[in-house]
Amino acid sequence: MATVYNLFIINKSGGLIFYKDYGSAERMDTNDSLRLASLWHSMHAISQQLSPTIGCFGIELLQADNFDLHCFQSLTGTKFFVVCEPGAQHMEGLLKVIYELYTDFVLKNPFYEMEMPIRCELFDLHLSQAVQKERVFILGR
Amino acid sequence: MQFFGGSAAIGITPSPAAPPGTATSLSGNNANMLYIFNRNGVCLLYREWHRPLRTLDAQQDQKLMFGLLFSLRSFTAKMDPTSVDKGNLGVPLLPGQGCSYHSFQTNTYKLSFMESPSGIKLILVTHPKTGDLRDSLRYMYNLYVEYVVKNPIYVPGSAIKLNKGQLHQFHVQSYGKSVIKERLVNILVQMQLS
Numbered sequence: 001m002a003t004v005y006n007l008f009i010i011n012k013s014g015g016l017i018f019y020k021d022y023g024s025a026e027r028m029d030t031n032d033s034l035r036l037a038s039l040w041h042s043m044h045a046i047s048q049q050l051s052p053t054i055g056c057f058g059i060e061l062l063q064a065d066n067f068d069l070h071c072f073q074s075l076t077g078t079k080f081f082v083v084c085e086p087g088a089q090h091m092e093g094l095l096k097v098i099y100e101l102y103t104d105f106v107l108k109n110p111f112y113e114m115e116m117p118i119r120c121e122l123f124d125l126h127l128s129q130a131v132q133k134e135r136v137f138i139l140g141r
Numbered sequence: 142m143q144f145f146g147g148s149a150a151i152g153i154t155p156s157p158a159a160p161p162g163t164a165t166s167l168s169g170n171n172a173n174m175l176y177i178f179n180r181n182g183v184c185l186l187y188r189e190w191h192r193p194l195r196t197l198d199a200q201q202d203q204k205l206m207f208g209l210l211f212s213l214r215s216f217t218a219k220m221d222p223t224s225v226d227k228g229n230l231g232v233p234l235l236p237g238q239g240c241s242y243h244s245f246q247t248n249t250y251k252l253s254f255m256e257s258p259s260g261i262k263l264i265l266v267t268h269p270k271t272g273d274l275r276d277s278l279r280y281m282y283n284l285y286v287e288y289v290v291k292n293p294i295y296v297p298g299s300a301i302k303l304n305k306g307q308l309h310q311f312h313v314q315s316y317g318k319s320v321i322k323e324r325l326v327n328i329l330v331q332m333q334l335s
Binding site: 005006023024025026032035036039040042043046047048049050051052053054055056057058059060061062063064065066067069083 | 173174189191192193194196197202205206208209212213215216217219220221222223224225226227230240241242243244245246247248249250252266
């Protein structure tokens, strides 16, 4: 089972620009989601400092008791992370798909201001479709 | 909390045998560092085997590590999608309260974490492709209990000191399939206070 519980997108300064809940027990309120996003941004940076070898790009996977968190950082510093069920497969692929959707529907949108919260309908639509497809793909097997 | 679960083979005998069927994925020199912290943030033991990059001095590094783990605990407790009432971010959490994590990985390392009910935190930093090390950490915790806590001379909350002779022995034993398991076991099994 590869249920995605929620998705966060953080800009390069650590501010939350997108948060969508797909099925957690209780939807987080806005302030908490902002705090968690900044917290993640800092911890991602600290984890690079603690690396024993050079060339660390930060946390890519966090495994907790009740969920897994997969994080993808683009070359520009924008971070995409999904909270999903423990042991979920194909999350890296899903994150890449989300990144493509972001570049297509957010960055190419002439009215979108960089680093600002994302308010693009087409992005939301295609995102829900991608998450649904992921769910169906896993259940269909 | 799954702390007291696990195989009965990891017993409380004075010389515990290595847990069966563990970590055949660990071959060669896989571990980079080991940290043991108590609940107040005092680093009881720090061991490094392979660490080409050191960004900070030892004290700062240990504080940073502890701080990161502490914040990650708050983060996972709040982020938990399966629980309804999560409390507030920033409230100090007791061991076992709320959802906790057991490992995270980056492209260069994997950090495995275990917290005992008494607040003793064991951290192992290894190669990123390492498997699940929870059993090994639990085993190490048992060794800590046997050889450190039960030692009447040991002062709780102080750093664990290793005898110099044993360290030399540890360097010599570097062959075999589960080399890293042996190394850690040797170093911990021969733990005595100077």
